[in-house]
Amino acid sequence: MEKEALSQYYIFLILIPVLCGTIARYLTLIIDYRQYPSYPNGYLIHLVTGFISSGIGAVAIPAFLERNFEAITFLFLAAEQFRDVRRIEKESLQDLDDVEHVFRGEAYIDGIAKTFEARNYFSLLVAFITSLTMHILPHKIMWINIICGVIVGIIALYILKAFSKGKAVGDIADIKLAKITVKNSELYVDDIFVTNHLGTDRSRELVKNSGIAAVIYPKEKHFNRILDHNGQRQAIIFEACRILGLRRYHYTKRDYETGRIAVVLVPIIYDEEAFIETIKKTPLLESIKKSYRIMNSNFNK
Template sequence: MPAQLLTPEHLTMIATGFVLGTYARYSTVEEDYRQFPSYPNGYLIHLVTGGVAAAIGAVALPALLTNNFVGVSFLALAIQQFRDVRKMEKSSLQDLEPTEQIPRGRAYIDGIAKTFEARNYFSLITAFVTVLVMLMIPGHRPLLDIPFGAVAGLLTLFLLRRLSKGKTIGEIADVALATIRFEGDMLWIDDVPVSNVGLPDVRERMRREGVAVMITARTVGGQIVLANEGQRQAIAHEAARTLGLKRYLYQRRDFEKGRICFAFLPIRRDNGALLELVAQVPILESAKKSARMRDPEILPKEGR
């Protein structure tokens, strides 16, 4: 059958789906931005790719109904393109690793790249559902179709964000400031021996300007997450990237109690912000695979 022209009703549906789908990407930019290196270019990339995904999701059903099968084929092409975008983002972040004072680590980069791809599917699915609901309403009256489509799109976005929301360090562990002290040349963070610091000037500066954090898992599963090397690297990176790093970062895992701790010299000293950002560091997929995140076994306080 020959392709048919899109009707004004179809164009209204496509425009509504496009707007809702683009908004879906915009609403998640703040969640992504703290993990990405550039502004405003990174912001623009998010919105443009989200808009493209929304346009494809919005046009898929009208194209199918009007026998424009070439338009529908762009849906499969877009999915492949989003995978390529993930690969490019991963490659870009890996190229930037040598410029970071504290590298992100391969595990964190992999998680960021997958998140970058997944957010585009938010736009595509939100736009698709918006148009689908508008098509299911008989009569095709814009004053009725648009509100129902918008509600369906927003509900889809809410469900997608809820289902895809990952855990953070603050949900599985207690994050608290710790005390820096020295016994001879040995740096201690609370009761954990961390590193031998031979230079007197460095020891004095750590006493005077250093900040330390102790992260204590609440469950056995949480201990397994904190034992993951990529997870510890991500925590150190976020702390150094957000508050700045003058010099020196010491990190140690307490093998007896499953805790991790680190101390560093920040450029901006803000203890409240430091605890908040550590608690908000996402749990990496590579760490989740190695732990039962729903482990009900709560560790006794004396065992923490």
Template sequence: MGGEQVLQSDDLRIIITAIIVGTFARFFTLKEDYRQYPSYPNGYIIHIITGFVAAALGAVAVPALMSKNFVAVTFLTLAIQQFRDVRKMEKESLNDLEQTEYTFRGSAYIDGIAKTFEVRNYFSLITALITSITMTVVPLNMWGEIAAGVGAGIIVLLLLKRFSKGKTIGDIAQVEQAEIEVKDSELFVDGIYVSNLLGTDNAAKLFQEEGMAVVITPNENHFRINLDNFGQRQAALFEATRALGIKRYHFTRKDYQDGRVVIALVPLKRDQDAMIEAVKKCPLIESAKKDHAVMGNSLKGRE
């Protein structure tokens, strides 16, 4: 009877520690999403709770196997479906908000955001699972087991975070302030034609006096594949408008000759540095990514 009680106590300690570490993993990655998710308090609660559930599933897997309760492990398959539902929920929520934003995020950006939220629940599950495994196999005293489990969980979390870290526009291109010029009803930015919609004197005056623009120049020619993608340009425009607001007008255009991309707008908040920073930190859309080395090898193979 006593031995059974000790075993239950050990299992409980492993499960609780793994759940705490796994939930922390979700909280640790949640703060990166402030640019992508609009409702701070409610959004945080939703995703911390789903992270807690993911951590609980990862935490109980090893004790369930050790007690030969194989039915309990099948809940992991249900977890995968639940996390897919999280992605679906995020996609539907952000699509519903499209009409309320200054400009559209775009389907490509929304898809990337939804996948990110799904993946980070797996972070919680894997971190809790590794914590649980470590505490089970390491023959130490109680505090030694806890320290080993927490340490292993944090290391795995950092590795997962580093592996999943995506690039931003600032990693593949230079983002600089651009010069605005209005000729009659036509808008030019650094010599690139942008629009002919400035048909009134008030519109032209507004853009000349209050307009702001940046030009994105790819560091290498093959990065044009990313920047020329409409979804990528729409995402960059969205981040600029989210950071500064919109008084009137917003455009994105590309130069077909050298691959430069222009973002121009009349913001509510005039802060050129903030605009440049917002565009630089815009994530690269997954659907627009192309690995230059892989593409090169594929083409050589065909030859």
């Protein structure tokens, strides 16, 4: 292959995968109900890191072809840089926790930071797979290679997203609206005792007239361990308060006999449908997931 043609070939072999990897990062960055990160500055930071990770993945094949093994070392340096991205995200969210009415909690913050680190690997892998596909195809017509590379990159992104997609509270539990009852200074959600700290008439009237409550029913007994975790309950109440706003008071309480979880708050915006949907979509935290296979095997003996 002539030098000029080879140079043009390498340009396509790098630019197209970089573009695919950056677009893949954008598609995984679209704001969801958690509203993080905010835009435009949050978008810009993550798009730039996605562009850099795409570039690292895209240059791997040309580096191999040119036997430039020094360039390949960037692949190993990338892992360290992405860990720094996770660390920075974690520190940023911890700083934000100090000014929030309701804390995210350490477990939720750790999960979000890991997610953003993993999504940089999405860009790297999509770019690498696109570049590899474009190179190994036997067609001499470049635009055919480009189309095939883009298609394979899209398939790779779909597989990566499916593989990394976690479950939400709605996958392991049923959520139903519940009745708020105030007896003297005691607060009940349905028949679940929540607190006895409502010491004034004003606080009791506020919770009774403006409060909103739900009960989370685990679909299976072993799901109780996940929903009872303080980090998971903190994530649930944080998301509910973030969507509806917090006027005053927020509580979660477990019924130890049945494993049900009561969630109650006094929101700024009273929206029952949004309240239930928010709880359903709250992600299950990776740090608290447990395997119940050993427990089941012991029961079946």
